[in-house]
Amino acid sequence: MSGEEFVPLSLTPILIGIFAAIACALPGNFLILRRQALIGDAISHVVLPGIVAAFLVTGVVSTWPMMIGAALAALVAVALIEVIRRLGRIEPGAAMGVVFTSMFAGGVLLLERSDTSSVHLDVEHALMGNLESLIWLDALGWQSLVDPVALAGLPPELIRIFATLLFVIGFIWLFWRPLKISTFDEGFARVIGMRTGTIGMALVAVSALAAVAAFDAVGSIIVIAMFICPPAAARLMTHRLGTQVGWSVVFATLSAVLGYVLAGYGPLWLGAQDSVSAAGMIATVSGIILASAALLAPARKGLRA
Numbered sequence: 001m002s003g004e005e006f007v008p009l010s011l012t013p014i015l016i017g018i019f020a021a022i023a024c025a026l027p028g029n030f031l032i033l034r035r036q037a038l039i040g041d042a043i044s045h046v047v048l049p050g051i052v053a054a055f056l057v058t059g060v061v062s063t064w065p066m067m068i069g070a071a072l073a074a075l076v077a078v079a080l081i082e083v084i085r086r087l088g089r090i091e092p093g094a095a096m097g098v099v100f101t102s103m104f105a106g107g108v109l110l111l112e113r114s115d116t117s118s119v120h121l122d123v124e125h126a127l128m129g130n131l132e133s134l135i136w137l138d139a140l141g142w143q144s145l146v147d148p149v150a151l152a153g154l155p156p157e158l159i160r161i162f163a164t165l166l167f168v169i170g171f172i173w174l175f176w177r178p179l180k181i182s183t184f185d186e187g188f189a190r191v192i193g194m195r196t197g198t199i200g201m202a203l204v205a206v207s208a209l210a211a212v213a214a215f216d217a218v219g220s221i222i223v224i225a226m227f228i229c230p231p232a233a234a235r236l237m238t239h240r241l242g243t244q245v246g247w248s249v250v251f252a253t254l255s256a257v258l259g260y261v262l263a264g265y266g267p268l269w270l271g272a273q274d275s276v277s278a279a280g281m282i283a284t285v286s287g288i289i290l291a292s293a294a295l296l297a298p299a300r301k302g303l304r305a
Contacts, residue, residue, distance in 0.1 A: 008139040010260070013131050016158050017222070017256035017282060020214035023165040024226035025252040026172055027207040029245050032231045033183050039204060043211045044220040044227075045100040046070070046077045048107030051215065056110075070212045077103055104220075131218055131260070131278045134158070164213035171206050172245075179203065180241060221283045226252055229286035233293035251293075255286035 031039055050073025054065040077099050084095040138144065138153030145151075172179065182189040182196045189196050211223050234247035259282030264275045 019161040021252035021256045023210040025230040028227040028231040044223040045104035225283035233290040236293040236297040259285040
């Protein structure tokens with residue numbers, strides 16, 4: 001494929017997939033180590049009804065209304081979990097499972113009953129995202145990368161997810177030491193005066209921001225997979241936290257690139273006529289990488305900071 005074809009048709013979807021995968025994988029490392037990996041899954045389920053409600057109120061798909069809607073949905077989810085836990089006298093895990101699946105199903109039903117024909121927001125996009133259609137129509141080739149006029153026509157999803165990735169990187173870099181200490185020894189962190197509860201809530205908030213920013217472009221399937229698979233595979237590769245984070249970035253990037261390429265060309269190589277979902281293939285590749293790491297990576301019993 002020449003630059004005249006690759007740059008407008010494939011460059012921006014691949015970059016968006018990479019940025020979204022890394023933005024979710026970075027906080028996912030700490031969620032994995034804190035045994036909170038399913039928080040990423042929970043976030044992707046809970047934000048859907050909030051995002052749909054924000055669209056129905058504002059009539060547009062915009063970052064701030066989506067964030068506010070997702071935050072309100074999260075508060076509702078927390079309240080419902082507590083009510084079900086107390087009234088039903090069941091353990092918290094069961095209460096969370098009921099609330100998360102019910103809210104996600106409610107969001108899907110709300111999407112089906114809503115008029116979203118004017119925007120890329122429907123059940124298919126909520127699950128699979130909109131990655132294949134995020135092309136750069138103003139690009140004419142590699143020279144467009146330095147053309148201000150062409151750059152002005154970049155898909156807004158690329159700008160949004162890149163800004164989110166920079167924020168996530170900045171958060172982890174700025175709070176690396178508190179995150180590391182509170183993750184490995186919460187008791188010691190409290191003794192030296194760290195507000196471990198605040199640190200944990202900030203980590204969840206950053207994870208939610210990454211999930212919401214990635215949601216419109218890549219859908220909930222990639223969000224769920226990227227929070228868990230690259231960090232989990234990286235955890236099997238090393239016993240040092242810094243190296244684990246580096247491995248997770250590598251695995252997230254490989255998943256996005258290989259998944260996008262295989263979604264477009266894999267079926268053709270096998271003699272089929274149509275491509276498959278990029279989001280589904282990216283999630284599949286991330287799962288294959290995790291399985292390969294589980295089988296081939298050196299066994300590690302401990303992880304050092």
